[in-house]
Amino acid sequence: QVQLVESGGGLVQAGGSLRLSCAASGIIFRFNAMSWYRQAPGKQRELVATIGFTGSTKYADSVKGRFTVSRDNAKSSVYLQMNSLKPEDTAVYYCKAGSDFWGQGTQVTVSS
Secondary structure: OOEEEOOOOOOEEEOOOEEEEEEEOOOOOHHHEEEEEOOOOOOOEEEEEEEEOOOOOEEEOOOOOEEEEEEEHOOOEEEEEEEOOHHHHHHEEEEEEEOEEEEOOOOEEEEE
16 A cells, blocks of 8 residues: 655745655655645645656746755655745645655645
């Protein structure tokens, strides 16, 4: 059974930082691309960042230079370091493994 468990969300002031974590089980982690998505109220879920099994990364234009995705294959975990947070970053953040598996999400709220 595949499980993805996100943690690290919370309330932060604009300009602050948060680090999200996603721990995976039930998959061969090192062979999976891992992604972070987010969904704000009333909006569609959008891709934030992806890290391939080779370590290559891609980012949404809105977060480039502020967010960094990384992975630790030994811990079957993926991370999202979020700096210089803005109120528009407020959303539920989801971890995704490959093309099929989603975590339950973690709330990030950025106050102005």
